[in-house]
Amino acid sequence: TMGAVAVTEQAIINEAHERGFVVPDRKRHEGNTAAAGAYVAYPKKGLHDWIGAIDINSLYPSAIRALNMDPATIVGQLRPDYNDAHVDEAMGNKKSFAEAWEGKFGSTEYQMVMDQDTVDEIVVEWEDARSDEILTGAQIYKKIFLEGNPWMLSANGTIFTYEHKGIIPGLLERWYKERQEMQKIKGEQTTPESKAFWDKRQLVKKINLNSLYGAILNPGCRFFDKRIGQSTTLSGRNIAKFMSSEVNRIITGKKDHVGDSIIYGDTDSVYFSAWPIIKDAVAKGEMEWDKNLCVQLYDNIAEQVNEVFPRHMKEAFNCPRENGEIIQGGREIVAIKGLYITKKRYACLIYDLEGARLDRDGPGKVKAMGLDLKRSDTPKSIQDFLSTILLGVLTGDDRDTVIEKIRDFKQDFKHRPAWEKGTPKRCNNLTKFTEEERRQGKANMPGHVRASMNWNTLKNMNSDKYSQTIMDGQKVIVCKLRANPLGMKSVAYPTDELHIPQWFKDLPFDEGEMETTIIGNKVDNLLGVLDWDLVTDTDTNTTFDSLFTFE
Template identity: 25%
Template sequence: MSIELQKGFLLTRQVQDTRQGMLLTYWLKGEDGPLKITINNELAVFFVEKDHAADAHQFLIQNNIIHQHKSLNLKNFSQNDVDGFYFDKLKTFYKARELLKANDIKCFEDDIRPEDRFLMERFITGAMEFTGVEQNAVGFNQYHQAKARTTNFTPDLSMLSIDLECSFDGDLFSIGAYSDSIKKVFMIGELQTDSADYIEWVEDEYDLLLKFITWLNEVDPDIIIGWNVINFDFKLLQKRCDINNIKFAIGRDGSAPFWRQNRLSPEQNFILIAGRVILDGIDLLKSATYSFPSFSLEYVSQHLLGIGKDIEDVDNRVEEIKRKFLYQKQQLASYNLEDCRLVWLIFEKTQLLDFAVLRSALTGLELDRVGGSVAAFTNLYLPKLHRSGYIAPNMGDGESDLVSPGGYVMDSIPGLYKNVLVLDFKSLYPSIIRTFNIDPMGLIEGLLEQQTERELQNPDIHKTIPGFDGAYFSRDKHFLPKIIESLWAERDKAKKQSNAPLSQAIKIIMNSFYGILGSTGCRFFDPRLSGSITKRSHQLLNQTKDWIEELGYSVIYGDTDSIFVSVGANKTDQQSQSIGKEMMTLINKRMNAELNEKYKIESALEIEFETHFHQFLMPTVRGQDIGTKKRYAGLVGRGEQEKLIFKGLESVRTDWTELAKGFQQTLYLKVFNEEPVEDYILTMVADTLAGKFDDKLIYRKRLRRKLSDYQKNIPPHVKAARHADHLNEKLGKPLRYQNKGWIEYVMTVNGPQVKEHLTSAIDYPLYIERQLGAVADGILPFIGKSFGDITDEQLQLF
């Protein structure tokens, strides 16, 4: 046994059955390189209520299922004692679970995999320290019979960006790789003596694959990144290896990847490579809450870096890549390498690897986990629950007829305003959880305490903290408020250190807790939990509204955690901001006093004065007099700092044209600055009719289903896609729109058509009515004008 403690950060985890029992395997990145540790003698476990345990035991014996049955000092949320059933093989565990379920015996926590349970029960998230018996291995250190515990350790991970080029049918042309110290392209073709030194020429696809696999293992990266890298690049590499009868041996121990499909989305694949992690740029950006109209590498690199790919159009790109492979291989190599570099630069710009590492260290999620909010909550909560004598409920146990409402949205008061202040509750839902001790076990314990008080006929109204829908929460038996409190403190520290990835990771985790408790996909779902959060937020917002109106100001809107206050057109910027700060101080002081008096609790709620709009529009619902919700626009700042902000309006929606967006920006600025608008509107209409804005008339929309799945009420973008693929088929081109994706089209006098197959005249009057007119009539009525009155005479000339 190695006495010295080793440290490492988790890369991959796996469980497998052996003759001796289950073997847990963990690959880590240690201080001196990769580490492989194996742990044996672990058992898989689920729990059964004690009243059913004897029957369960007999069923398993009768079916020759080897197991251990133990009486435990644990109970479920129904206050029934449970026994543990332990299995030395995963196969046996699954067989036992299915047998008992078939005989109507409920198993608890039977969906938690042993390799995950081992970590969570030891509070191991991203890093661990361990001892074990060292074994000989080439390229990494290996230990077996390991014992592990949690620790703090920040890894130095090596990263490599991968991209491949191929024909439309999947025949490989080249494979590129890039890092801050590596430039490499394997290219099929005869040696060209004047070629760049980063190109390695190979004879054919067989040679390409062999040399790439050998080289990759020599470079030995911890992290491989790319764009749709799993579902395209690695899936195709696996397929071409299979066709060429080559072992895709890219694991650190020489093993091939293990693949599995997403049960809910079969087109999505997951890959497990021993000791290496594949991070997809698209998935990771989405996990870090980035949002783009398109997640194409071209769009994201242009948006984030200001640079893009050399080839844009899909049809032309496929043909151009083939042409370059046949006649300009060095240019193709440069293009291949540039794609790798762009992904690398996006990861650097957004600090995505740091984000993934920190998220893993905070929650125990695998580095490559997509989503995973429920799993993160389970990792953090379950071991604490067990140590308090409870096991977790199963999915569906908390379902009832109760309905938890969403965030509170007030009716708005439409109008064109000067001096609107926005006050925002800082992390409202996590603050409510902290303040009112909202917690799954806290609910169970609170209900018990309240029942005991009733039975004693001497109820203490401050024994528990009341929630909604009959919920009561224990004042001292809970975990979630403390988890949030510690995360909150870490986020404040991260902000002070300007650690953006850590701050973002913590924010996402904290904000996910309400969604988890309100999701039927979580084992801790209970509408009394989520309802006690959202209904409390409704109450707090209304209370805040009342306090503000007591001061003589008008609340014109409220949304989830924000209050919009009109303080009067006669105020200067300085006066408005002073009012905002005074209002913030007053509300926080009154909130603290009220909660202490009413519930005997300390408030973690904090409202902040966030924004001063010196010009603000709260529009009406189109065609009606009532105010909108989640839609507004306003001006903040002065001079060079002035900024126009839109929420929910055309300028921030991807399904409106650039014509409408640009028109709205300029028109709103003119209205806010009290400038004439008639000449601008007339010029825009005339220029649109003259064809000067044809490049700005493109609609961009996602096909969210297969084209054949659209049967009724066919929307314009589907009509455009069908028209385009009908023409593609006639021209012998690939059908581009059959299986989801984005489509760009324009409206013509003969209906919607994609821009590359435009055969009819553009329907300019339709654009004027539905784009310019719709935008203008969102704001013009507030200054006593209308788009129709301004343009009718001009349009009659056409």
């Protein structure tokens, strides 16, 4: 939001004024301002054992500091002619902007420099008064990496100097130190209240650190510069790829960011497991293995990766060692088991979080990302059920056990009132769509808005003066209907309606369809990747074939 951008912008202005700099006027920005996003890998779907994760400390702020990214430190830019042509071609083939950047860890021009290409020519746009230069990738590599110039090359093809520290990197460095000090003070506190206070203080600094990158990429910010924003994301991609490759090299001996030990990668994190490599040796008794040994191994892997970050930063960007040492990772989790579904959707059972054991009084803590058990359109009872079967899977439940749990819940769910089987939604713009319907006779609108309108219509038809009228922004439960004379496919009711009217209870609810939507689809979304081939149990009335389709 512009509020957050304004706070960051003012902080940069204050920092510049303290150094005696004059801040430039706000510029007009034309053309495409979109920048490449973070690296998110496709996970290796299914269940995995003995998972570890390493994440880089404040990746984007650290990348900005390491490459000294600042409007005043830009020396030049490799004009992205080849890269723009690649993106335009991909988007011409119906790919999205994000898809056009899929699998790229630097601009095309940056890669040509790193490959020391001697064929194609690149235009170097210098920031000072000198004329643009046309050079090959090999010539640019020599100029930046071999001739002793105090320059660094970002993965976006932006050349920065490290002769003097930029305003933005200096501000980030100060905020980072302040946050570390607050975290230290938090650790020294003896009461829950004081710990919570200092935790909030350090969280504010964390938000400041992470929001600065977003502000620089916001065209409304005075310091907006796509070159810096995209240098941050692409250099971050490069660093994350290296971390994954190095983890896989340590475990398997092969440098590969999607190698046998790598499960998933997301922005600043890599999820991995040594288990596929060592399980045979453990089974034969050639190697000891338990929770403590796993923690020790994964801690050691994180330490080894940290040792080589400075070398990579020198080789990839020409960062001086002092700058390269800014990039540091930490072992975040060790999990006994994890379920990976797709990008941004996974769950794992953590027993060690940054050195703190979570399995003292139970199996551990479930970390669930992007799953239906967290979504607001999933009823609380279904969330609890999904959490139960997920925990079961992560603690070793087999297919038959899960089927039995689903069957039991399904039978219990059948006996609930039909209107309790609906889907929670929030009804926005009801007034707008109601007015369009009145003017046009039939207006297109989201299904849950139509269902809310149907409630208001039926309420009036039944002369119901006591039930609530659904208003804009109200939370509702949407219930599907069987064929009826009014042609209504669904109807909603307010979630906070204390008395469900009899006319509503008498409606022809499509309970089978609602059960499929609210249970079957949710379970399929969660466990479909297991390919457990759930089949109909002829001893029950539950038709599992129709409820659960696993690919």
